Amino acid sequence: MVAPVPPVPPMSPALPASSAEDQSAQFRLLADNVPVLIAVFDAATRTCRFANRQYARSFGLDEGSVLGRTFAQIIGEDAAQEIEPHVRRVLDERVSVSYERRLERRDGRPRWIEVNLIPYLPPGAEEVQSSFVLITDITRFREAELAVRESEDRLAKFMEASMEGIVFHRDGIMTDVNPPLCELVGYSLDELVGRPALSMIAGDQIDTVRAVMEAGQETRYPTAILHRSGARIDVEFIVRTLWRNGERLRMTIVRDLRPHLEALARIQHLAQHDPLTGLLNRSTFMERLRERLSQGPARRAALLFIDLDNFKRVNDSLGHLEGDRVLRTVSERLRGGLRGSDLVARFGGDEFVVLLEDVHQRKDVQTVLNALLSVVEVPVQADGRDLSVTPSIGVAMYPEHGESPEDLLQHADTAMYLAKTAGRATFRFFEPAMAENAYADLVLESELAQALTADEFVLFYQPQVDARSGELVGAEALLRWRHPQRGLLTPDAFIVVAERHRLMLPLGEWVMYEAARQARAWHERGVAPVPIAVNLSSMQFRLASFSKSVAHVLKTAGVPGEWLELELTERMLTDEIDRLPELLQTLRSQGLAISIDDFGTGYTALNQLTRLPLDKLKIDQSFVAVLPDDTGAAAITRAVVQMAKGLGLRVGAEGVRNARQWHLLAEWGCDELQGEVIATAMPAEEFEAWLAQRGEPRLPRIDT
Known part of the structure; x- marks a missing residue:
């Protein structure tokens, strides 16, 4: 069933017509509440006949006070003149006109308004009676x-x-x-x-x-x-x-x-490679080595630890730029002597590490080692001259000599040091006994470092006498270590480890200072001062600042240079020939005497001796020990004495054990002697006692 439609309500009765007064009030209410400024101006007098609240207030007036004012009085003369053309058009053409104006607020910000002028013509009038002004703020639209x-x-x-x-x-x-x-x-x-x-x-x-x-x-x-x-x-x-x-x-x-x-690739390359040589750096090599070893022992490998022999001499004599050039050349030769699958890295300084993969026998590794030795030993151009750079190489086999990167590296490093000890420019494979020696070296290194601070080192002194008169002419300072557990040790027991770990530098300086201090102490107690001979290590002597170090020792100890004699080995002459003349001359200018110790066992070229400012040669005791029975040793000894005399050098001999050797050496022209026939090495106090009890110097008698 369809619902019935409700009836339509009756229409509301019509509203009564408003009176003129009501209409005016309604118009005022409407005008004051619209968002537009409204005003009406008389056309003839240009005076304001009506304005809404917004219009009046915008010019600082109210709805009453604005009435009767001309627009020039309200908006200002300048503004009135500016808009006059628009007003004339409204009055003359009887058309509405619209235009925009840009104003400035009190704070200086711009404001835009749109103005509409509307003419008012009453019915039947021919002239404009008044003009409506409608102003709209359009600032937000323009903004x-x-x-x-x-x-x-x-x-x-x-x-x-x-x-x-x-x-x-x-x-x-x-x-x-x-x-x-x-x-x-x-x-x-x-x-x-x-x-x-x-x-x-x-x-x-x-x-x-x-x-x-x-x-x-x-x-x-x-x-x-x-x-x-x-x-x-x-x-x-x-x-x-x-x-x-x-x-x-x-x-x-x-x-x-x-x-x-590309930048990321460069950064990654720099992070993984040595910036000087372009080889892998240490961290990257170890990471890749670990990856290769993780594949298991089925793939045998060999780790090579390579150290350049005496490379420090290149930096010290030619400078680091030339040293860097040599390192780059060596790295290129290493790469050229290896397969593309082999890893090669620079670990820093003059140390390189190589991983040879898929090697089955030692002879395979030896083939590579011989090739590397031959290519690296080729002279390198540096500072316009040929330099021979030789490598010492240690080898650890995987998995025989270790299954971790750290063990392999340590064992290859140990073997490399043995290669250096064996004469350099060679290689050695790691053997288990080396690890025991390496551990012993590590313990000894630690004890040596502690011994320096614990004042465990002492100098013994062995007299040196005139070969003809027997008078005391000097003494040689010999290093000893009073080890807390092992007792008194000679340098043979520790000097190699000291040199390997650069402990020889502070130890060598201590020896020089202690000898100088002792010379001063003897002088102050009235003991006749004698030159004290000090043995130098090659590491100590190669320092670029060595002459300054000696000068510092003399100044600190307060002694003249004439109270010390520096003993070099023949090896030092061959290693340092380019800088030797100037260095030795500097040392002699400080008053020190320079002697060559253990002469006859090295490979000194005779023409080198003519170029060097030396004072003395000391014949090696291995020749003296077999005199007079060994005719070869006798011939060499006599030749050395005659040569030294011809060069204007004094000649000393050490290891003299009996009177026959003394007389024979004196007869051949030796100037100074030392050995057990005179006295063994002794501490400073015993040396003084020996000197006081010695009496008149005399030559020993030969037993018949």
Whole structure:
């Protein structure tokens, strides 16, 4: 059943007509509440006949006080003159006029208004009786328009000034691009506009880019585009949605990632490689070594630890720039002597490490070792001269000599030190006994360092006498170590370890200072001062600052240089020949005497002796020990004495054990002697006692 339609209610009775007074009140209410400034001006007198509240207040008046004022009095003479042409047009042409004005607020900010002037002609009138003024504040609209224009200008300038490519596209079709994008892909603006944006995307990236476009995402992601030539370019897209010229567009910033990726590759290379030689650095080598060893012992390998012999001399004599050139040359030769699959690294300084993979027997490794020795030993050009650089190489086999990178490296390092001890320019394979020796060396090294601070070292002194008169002419200072557990030790028990670990530097300086201090103490107690001979280590002597170190010792001890004699070995002469003349002359200018110890056991070229400022040669005791029975030793000894005399040098002999040797050496022309026939080495107190009890000097009698 259909519901009945309700009856229509009767019409409301008509509202009574308003009186003129009510209409005026209603008009006033309406005028005061609309967001427009309203005023009516008399055409003849230009005076205000009506104004709403907003109009009056905007000029600092109210609805009553504004009436009867001319518009010039209300808005000011300057403003009245400015709008006069618009007023004249309204009055003369009887048309409505609309215009805009830009004003300034009290705070200086701009304000825009739109003014509408509307003429009023009563019915039948030929002249305009009055003019309505409607003023609308349009500041927010103009500011919005200005913001849009500024945004467009900024965007246009950004597109022109940006170093990165920019693409605008609508519905996947490119509508605009900037010059950097054209340069990046090799197309002109005209060639790109109107093309699908996906047409310049690398094939394997199209699906990803299409998904971002269809989803309307605002994001950034790496991708790749294609150059006109077909070359792939790694880029980053930064995608945004915006409005331009009233259109909704997609803007994509295209950032070329190639410089960034190249920089990352360079950083990664620097992080993994030695900057000087380009070889792997220590950390990268150890990481890759660990990876190779993780494959198990089925793949045998050999780890080579390479140290350049006497490389410090290159830096000290030619400077670090030439030293760096030598290191680069050596690294190139190492790479050239290895397979591409072998790893080679510089661990720092003049140390290199090599991993030889898939080696089955020692002879395979020996073949590589001999090749490396031969290529590295080839003279290197440095500072316009040929330098011979030789390597000492230690080898540890995997898995026999260790299954961890650390063990292999330690064992190869141990074998390398043995190669140096064996005469350098050679190689040694690790043997288990070496580890025991290495541990003993480690313990001894620690004890040596503690001995220096614990004052456990002492100098013994062995007299040196005139070969003809027997008078005391000097003494040789000999180092001893009062070990807390092992007792009194001679240098043979510890000097090699001291030199290997550079403890010889502080120890050698202590020996010089202690000898100088003792010479001064004897002088102050009235003991006749004699030159004290001090043995130098090659490590100590090679220091560029050695002469300054000696000067510091003499100054600190307060003794003249004449109270010390420095003893060198023949090996030092061959190692340091280029700097020797100047260095020895500097030392002699400080008053020190210079002697060559153990002469006859080295390989000194005789012409070197003529170039060097020396004072004495000391014949090695191995020749003296077999006199007079060994005719060869006798011939060599006599020849050395005659040669030294011919060069104007004094001659000493050590290890003299009996009267026959004394008389024979004196007869041949030796100047000074020392040995057990005179006295053994003794502490300073015993030396003084021996000197006091000795009595008149005399030559020993030969027993018949």
